[in-house]
Amino acid sequence: MKTKKLGDLEVGAQGLGCAGLTGFYGRPFDGEAATAAVTAALDSGVTFFDTSDSYGHATEFGFGCNEEFLGKALKGRRHEAVIGTKFGFLPSAGGIQNGAHLSERGVSAATVRADPAYIRSACEASLKRLGVDYIDLYFAHRLSPEVPVEETIGAMAGLIEEGKVGHIGLCGVSAHLLERAAAVHPIAALESEWSLWTRDIEHEVLAVARRHNIGVVTYAPLGRGFLTGQLKTFEDLPPDDLRRTFPRFQGDNFRKNLELVDHIHALAxxxxxxxAQLALAWLDAKGPDVVPIPGGERPEFVLDNVGALAVDLSDEEIAAMDDVFPLGVASGARYANMSNVSDAVDIGKLETTRQ
Known part of the structure; x- marks a missing residue:
């Protein structure tokens, strides 16, 4: 597999988003299939594995279970993997496993911490769950409304000095906060949602990232599965599927967005x-600093996604896709409560916190 750069960290051109491996969207956990998916990824040349301390499952597992699973799945092959994990959401807030932060709660001091003391304890806990001596890329999953970004980055930089972390990153922040963070310490990567139907990052943030040599890890590159064309009706989603709470998957929004997927099928x-391969190839073509991390709960899904790297798009084909999927083309908001997104918080409390 060809490689790309996140800052000065070299990784495979496509990574694996691991949230779904332990049932993120509400699907039952299949440990055998999930382990096989990780193995298939490694065998295909995937090196970057993205997890978080807050990824879990609503009914079967608790906070940190995704890290525990990944650590076991990579056992014996740790040297082949670049592990990215995150801190920020508190266990008492339910983390991400029950979707509370996505559909019900905004970012607040009650749900997020990014102060030095917590960062250190969260890092130690992640190291233990993963069963590793160091974390290759450590992200602030969300920033706290109570803590200046400079203080958070300073604490993360301290972990690098101690050898517990190799590189640091941020998730979903605005251009302004990214500038402030980069002034404190080099940022290797920004993890942000980016896909054919979510292109907000191209408006301002991407230029700032590139000015500071910050790579972009793109989560939900397939629109949380919508852009694959596998979903035909709202009822195709299981009753407890988290995506049922997302506006883009509901009512008229679903129907209108399905028309966009028809264009992808025609082009594919x-x-x-x-x-799926076409949507991923479009992202791959966006630059040597862009690393999509599609999920893949089964090995066949992983292999199909990796196949996107063999799809070469001409400038004309890319332009045609850009025309069909301009910024803001998707119907409906990304989340029911957008105050959980760091960019939205920037507009509110974060810009008025202590400097």
């Missing part, structure tokens, strides 16, 4: 690839 058929 002409190209001789799957819709």
């Amino acid at each position: 058929n002409k190209k001789g690839c799957t819709a």
Whole structure:
């Protein structure tokens, strides 16, 4: 597999988003299939594995279970993997496993911590769950409304000096906060949602990232599965599927967004690839500093996604896709409560916190 750069950290051109491996969207956990997916990724040349201390499952597992699973799945092959994990959401807030931060709660001191003392304890806990001596790339999953970003980055930089962390990153922050963070310490990566139907990062943030040599890890590159064309109706989502709470998957929004997917299918058929591969190839073409991390709960999904790296798009084809999917084309908001997104918090409390 070709490689790309996140700052000065070299990784495979496509990573694996691990949240779904332990049932993120509410699907039952299949440990055998999930382990096989990690193995398939490694065998295909995938090196970057993205997890978080807050990824889990609503009914079966608790806070930190995704890290525990990944650590076991990588046992014996740690040297082949670049592990990215995160801190920020508090266990008492339910983390991400029950979707509370996505649909019900905004970012607040009650749900998020990013102060030095907590960062240190969270890092130690992640190291233990992963069963590793160091974390290759450590992200602030969300910033606290109570703590200046400079203080958070300073604490993360301290972990690098101690050898517990190799590189640091941020998730979903605004251009302004990214500038402030980069002034304190080099930031290797920004993890942000970026796909054909979510192109907000291109408006301002991407230019700041590139000015500071910050790579972009793109989560939900397949629109949380919507852009694959596998979903035809709202009822295709299991009753407890978290995506049922997302506005883009509801009512008229679902129908209108499905029309966009028809365009992907048409273009993919002409190209001789799957819709998922086309959507991922579009992101891959965005630059040597862009690393998509599609999920893949089963090995066949991983192999299909990796196949996107063999799809070469011409400038004309990329331009055609850009025209069909301009900024803001998707119907409906990304989340029911947008105050959980760091960018939204910037507009509110974070810009008025202590300097």
